[in-house]
Amino acid sequence: MALLTKKDTNLILDPLTDNNPITIQVLGICSALAITAELKASVVMAIAVLFVMGLGNVVISLMRNIIPAKIKIIVQLIVVATLVIVVDQILKAFAYELSKTLSVFVGLIITNCIIMGRFEAFALANGPWRSFLDGIGNALGYAVILVIVGFIRELLGSGTLFGYAVLGDPIAKTGLYATGYENNGFMIIPPAALIVVGIIIWVQRTRNPALVEEN
């Protein structure tokens, strides 16, 4: 038996495209808008969510038969809060500057709708292995959008990628800047992320008309 059956593979691949948590379900928009001005922050945020979701889904799945229905939200919150605090402390210990950039948004992973959504919709009803795959898949779907948006915004807004000047030096006017090009300040502010996400949604639905809702 293969490690991943076709059904399992779909658990990971679907959220990347046709069931993407950000562009299709429109969840987790808040952090996608706030921290994607830099690619590095986007990647770290994506990894943090990947960790919390993969592990959180497994934990909830293991406990799914012993959680009383009345307090399931509280239990879910405790699980996700524990994991988030672990991530937060690791960031503070090993990447302090970055944790400053991400500021409250690491803590706000707790309220990220994607995580609670997957706990409710999937982990409470499926086994740990499948829940793990589902968590990874959705976190990757979130990560893809974050990285695309972060890439576009950092490249156009600051002329850098991961902090490296790829377009030349805007002050010394080297590289592309010598031709009169300038950084687009609009890309730095959060509304630009909304428009970039909107354009991604637009492109995705144009390519796959089945995703367009009926009026």
Place this chain on the structure above:
Amino acid sequence: MSDKRLTFKKRLHIIKHHYRGKKMAPAFNALHTFLFTPDETTHSGSHVRAADDLKRTMNTVIMALVPVLLFSMFNAGYQYYAAIDAANGVIREVSVFGNFLTWDNFWIGIIKVLPLVVVSYGVGLLVEFIFAVIKGHEVEEGYLVTGMLVPLIVPIDTPLWMLAVSVVFGVVIGKEVFGGTGMNILNPALTIRAFLFFAYPTWMSGDKVWVHEAVERAGGPDAISGETILGYLAQNNASEYTYSLSDMFFGFIPGSVGETSTFLILIGGLFLIFSKIASWRIMLSAVIGALVMGLMFNGVVDQGWIGDTSKFYGLMSFPFWQHLIVGGLAFGIVYMATDPVTGAQTNRGKWFYGFFIGFLSVMIRVFNPAYPEGVFLAILLMNVFAPTIDHYVIRGNIKRRLKRLKNATVLPKDSEGEEKELQVETA
């Protein structure tokens, strides 16, 4: 008729027929409609014949803009040479035929303002053509006015590629995503300006962008200050500018390309009102709104609540009616706020819509020194609220008429002799 004798128009017509139903058809149709009046007429049914179609409406606005455009070309040169004189210690007195309407001035206008117009139209129409082909509809005239407004509301030295990028953004995000001409929520020309403002603030504000080449000469021996009047006021330097009231009214002052001449804008506005293209209600109420806000600020100063050390003093003590003749307020009110697509539709709604545009413009001017020009933000904000205003006006109208109906009619009785409630769908 032999092939040689065919006119360009005929050839285009034949090409058009050849491509009918094909993918590129809208592009040929567009070119045909853009250059000529098409021969096709409707053949069946009864129709009301009215000459004022979309194209004529747009052309009327453009006619109202032509004097402003011509003036702006002279003013571009005039400000340029006046700034050089000022750097050499000579204060220029404007004389319309002596040093304003000169070929030297006009030449600066040709090399600086015309490229802005060409890029604005070229890029904007290209985007319109592309969307017409993709969506398979006829090209719409929607960009005709926007394309003329855009070069008039940007600083003279705006790099052309920035303008091109902004036009693409404004037309796609401001208009096409909502469904094209007539469906947009925000005024596309102002969307373009807002994008420019937030994307490239160093080119859109400050004291060095309003006069041609002021940036290049900054710091040099003939460094010049091209500060706008609002800019001086925002820094509490009201005594430093030397422009008289008539300079402000007739427009011999630095500013965005076409916004300076309140006189010509006034003429254009009257032309639009008498040709019934633009709403006089919006214009009048916006002027009232600006005056009311200006009076309130003047009142605050008169009461002594704000001293001349306050950072708001310069703009607050500015005589309230002079707000109308500096900056882009007049231009915005006449040509932007009256856009029939993005403005309020109901007559009562137009009063609210216009009033708040004037009111908020002056408020933003005074309270936010980072935006000495608030009119474009105020209009965009009210664009967003226009449908809400209309909604409540219509709801109010329904309620009022229902009440009148209730008072005037004897209610029908139901089977038990009780009077039935009148009901109406208000959703």
